Amino acid sequence: MAAQRGAIPGFWAFRLGRGRSDRPPPPATALARRTAIWLHATEAEAVPVLTLLARQIREIRGAPPTLLTGTEADPGPADSVAALTAHLERHDPALLVLSGAPLPPALVETARRRELPILLVDARRPVLPGQWGLWPGFLRGLLGAMTEIHAADSASATLLRGLAPGHVPVEASGPFARYPPAPPCNASELEAMRATLAHRLCWFAWSLPAPEEAAALLAHEQALRRSHRLLLIVSPREAGRGAELAEAARDVGFVSARRALDEEITETTQVYIADAEDEPGLFLRLAGICYLGGSLTREAETAPPLLAAALGSVLVFGPHAAAGDRALLDRLRKGRAARRVANAGELGDAIATLLAPEIGAEAALRAWSIATEGSDATYALARRICDRAHDIAHARAATGGVG
Numbered sequence: 001m002a003a004q005r006g007a008i009p010g011f012w013a014f015r016l017g018r019g020r021s022d023r024p025p026p027p028a029t030a031l032a033r034r035t036a037i038w039l040h041a042t043e044a045e046a047v048p049v050l051t052l053l054a055r056q057i058r059e060i061r062g063a064p065p066t067l068l069t070g071t072e073a074d075p076g077p078a079d080s081v082a083a084l085t086a087h088l089e090r091h092d093p094a095l096l097v098l099s100g101a102p103l104p105p106a107l108v109e110t111a112r113r114r115e116l117p118i119l120l121v122d123a124r125r126p127v128l129p130g131q132w133g134l135w136p137g138f139l140r141g142l143l144g145a146m147t148e149i150h151a152a153d154s155a156s157a158t159l160l161r162g163l164a165p166g167h168v169p170v171e172a173s174g175p176f177a178r179y180p181p182a183p184p185c186n187a188s189e190l191e192a193m194r195a196t197l198a199h200r201l202c203w204f205a206w207s208l209p210a211p212e213e214a215a216a217l218l219a220h221e222q223a224l225r226r227s228h229r230l231l232l233i234v235s236p237r238e239a240g241r242g243a244e245l246a247e248a249a250r251d252v253g254f255v256s257a258r259r260a261l262d263e264e265i266t267e268t269t270q271v272y273i274a275d276a277e278d279e280p281g282l283f284l285r286l287a288g289i290c291y292l293g294g295s296l297t298r299e300a301e302t303a304p305p306l307l308a309a310a311l312g313s314v315l316v317f318g319p320h321a322a323a324g325d326r327a328l329l330d331r332l333r334k335g336r337a338a339r340r341v342a343n344a345g346e347l348g349d350a351i352a353t354l355l356a357p358e359i360g361a362e363a364a365l366r367a368w369s370i371a372t373e374g375s376d377a378t379y380a381l382a383r384r385i386c387d388r389a390h391d392i393a394h395a396r397a398a399t400g401g402v403g
Helices: 010-017 028-032 044-058 081-091 105-113 138-144 154-163 187-197 210-223 239-252 281-286 305-310 323-334 344-354 357-371 375-398
Strands: 036-041 066-069 093-099 118-123 148-151 170-172 202-208 231-236 256-258 271-273 289-292 314-317 338-340
Touching: 036 044, 044 066, 044 093, 044 118, 044 375, 081 105, 093 105, 093 375, 105 118, 105 138, 118 375, 138 154, 148 154, 154 170, 187 281, 202 210, 202 281, 210 231, 210 239, 210 344, 231 239, 231 281, 239 256, 239 271, 281 305, 289 305, 289 344, 305 314, 305 323, 305 357, 314 323, 314 344, 314 357, 323 338, 323 357, 338 344, 338 357, 344 357
Parallel strands: 036 066, 036 093, 093 118, 118 148, 148 170, 202 231, 202 289, 231 271, 256 271, 289 314, 314 338
Antiparallel strands: none
16 A cells, blocks of 8 residues: 555554554644754764754754754653654654664654654665564655655765655755864964964974873974974973973974963974963964874873864874774875874874975865865755744744644
8 A cells, every 4th residue: 555645654653653642733833833953863873963963053043942862961752652742742843853874663753743844864775673674665654754855975865766755855965064163263363373483384293191202302303304494383291291391302402482481483493382271273273284192102092183184284193092083093094184103213204294295285185174074064954954944933923823
């Protein structure tokens, strides 16, 4: 039996509806009050996408509030029609945005019965939980309940057009952003530092633990042979080590300046010690190359590499980067946007190689592209969602809350 347009076939809807609330549908006045956008991740992999989408929505002027579930902090209501109905009546959203490969039949059917628009985003190949996949046509029925489907790529869009009924629009809108944008820094200070450097090349040793200070200074000595005006900006892991680091730099023969003492960078400064507990964003914007401090020392921990990549720095890292960052670092390395060194002796050669404009500039651009991939698509989808929510509110206002 063919499914009714936009509905789950009747027998399956009956199965899903067992135990549902006997409360009647909300009155028209309640429909008119729907302003929130409910975003629900059906699997852990979808949480970063919806987190950034919710963040982008909130940054749009006049945007509706958002509710994000499917996370560790808020898993959302139980997977029963009664619990879902109570959740919808309590939060009264204007839209439901789903992301993730598993499609939740009870949630889709409950939302459809309430005439709640459903958007499936960052969609690839959908899957059904439990035994639902054994029912012929059930997946098509679920996809038929969607108002819009935004696929992650063109291949996924082609697949979904073949699976979904013809009345459901499917767009290749992604890929969507998975990494947060870099935080801002003091713009006036950034411009002042750029003016002081006057186009001098510099590299940044970020969050450098004490055992790696000597390695960074040695690497700088090697890199200076390629670029004699090169500046090393180093932020010690412990800000209180600024004096010891300055002394070590002098012992090597470097002219240094300390930020904690408000010492200026001059033409002769070779090492600038950022020991004032600043945010690293300022220095990552100045340096085209960033060494991930701690990655040459077992169990030393490392700073998050995403920030450096998002600000266009090529990352150099050792074998002991934090476990949670290794997937990103491996992606950057395979994309020729980062260099992995095996030991401290290779650090100087890596820095020197990346100083070549044809190598370093292209690698920095690739790093930025990977870190910011999908940001335009996420912004466009956020605007689309906000516009649809506003259209719903205006339509209900025009009809006195009916619809």
